[in-house]
Amino acid sequence: MKIAHISDLHVSGYNFVKEWGENLIELLHEAKPDVLVVTGDITDDGYIYEYEIAKQYLDRIKVKTKIIVPGNHDARNEGYRIFEEFFGTRYPFYEDEHVVFLGVDSTEPDIDDGHIGRENYPLIKEKLSNHKQKILLLHHHLIPIPSTGRERNIPVDAGDVLRLCIEAGVNYVLSGHKHFPWIWRLENTYFITAGTATSHRLKGFSYPSFNLLHLTDTRQGFIKIVDVKEKKVKVTRKL
Ligand SMILES: [Fe+2]
Numbered sequence: 698m699k700i701a702h703i704s705d706l707h708v709s710g711y712n713f714v715k716e717w718g719e720n721l722i723e724l725l726h727e728a729k730p731d732v733l734v735v736t737g738d739i740t741d742d743g744y745i746y747e748y749e750i751a752k753q754y755l756d757r758i759k760v761k762t763k764i765i766v767p768g769n770h771d772a773r774n775e776g777y778r779i780f781e782e783f784f785g786t787r788y789p790f791y792e793d794e795h796v797v798f799l800g801v802d803s804t805e806p807d808i809d810d811g812h813i814g815r816e817n818y819p820l821i822k823e824k825l826s827n828h829k830q831k832i833l834l835l836h837h838h839l840i841p842i843p844s845t846g847r848e849r850n851i852p853v854d855a856g857d858v859l860r861l862c863i864e865a866g867v868n869y870v871l872s873g874h875k876h877f878p879w880i881w882r883l884e885n886t887y888f889i890t891a892g893t894a895t896s897h898r899l900k901g902f903s904y905p906s907f908n909l910l911h912l913t914d915t916r917q918g919f920i921k922i923v924d925v926k927e928k929k930v931k932v933t934r935k936l
């Protein structure tokens with residue numbers, strides 16, 4: 698299975714780069730992923746006109762299965778309710794024969810900090826308790842990401858959620874928020890953060906990017922980090 702993981706598009710914002718937006722669509726159409734994962738911050742402030750722009754943009758990406766969770770920017774100004782209106786649920790679930798995906802809203806309205814919440818732990822346990830490859834989608838990162846300045850906004854209950862992921866044998870946790878691509882491995886779980894694909898808000902000398910994951914039935918796979926500006930693969934790593 699080929700999974701494209703994009704994040705932090707901030708499509709309607711001042712820092713959105715139109716050219717990178719077009720590049721991203723082109724690169725995704727070339728890659729032909731089976732599933733497109735979007736880990737939040739599709740808008741800047743969660744307003745309805747922004748959702749309209751973001752939806753129009755995402756509709757242009759021709760991938761049959763799209764799984765989208767909201768980011769802290771999308772939850773602003775009651776945007777979390779508009780998110781549901783446009784995308785159905787803040788807790789998307791999808792599975793095929795080999796892989797199961799669960800998205801969990803890690804945002805709190807008008808607060809940038811992440812929060813999963815004890816009330817959602819049973820959902821994670823139940824949906825990710827089978828023998829398939831298990832993928833959890835969150836906007837917020839559970840482990841600090843280097844080169845992103847002062848640490849903040851990590852979910853307030855990150856410790857409990859990390860333990861939950863390890864105990865449930867989650868294979869991949871995909872997130873965004875930090876605008877910087879990174880991969881951590883803890884026990885048998887990979888924590889993969891996607892950079893911003895289309896926003897000028899880049900850390901240091903980093904580049905706009907998205908991740909391409911190739912998973913096989915034998916649970917060996919690899920990941921590519923694709924530079925959206927230069928339209929080329931910058932990192933390839935075995936998983
Ligand atoms: Fe963001």
Ligand SMILES: [Fe+2]
Pocket residue numbers: 738768769770836873874875
């Ligand atoms: Fe964010």
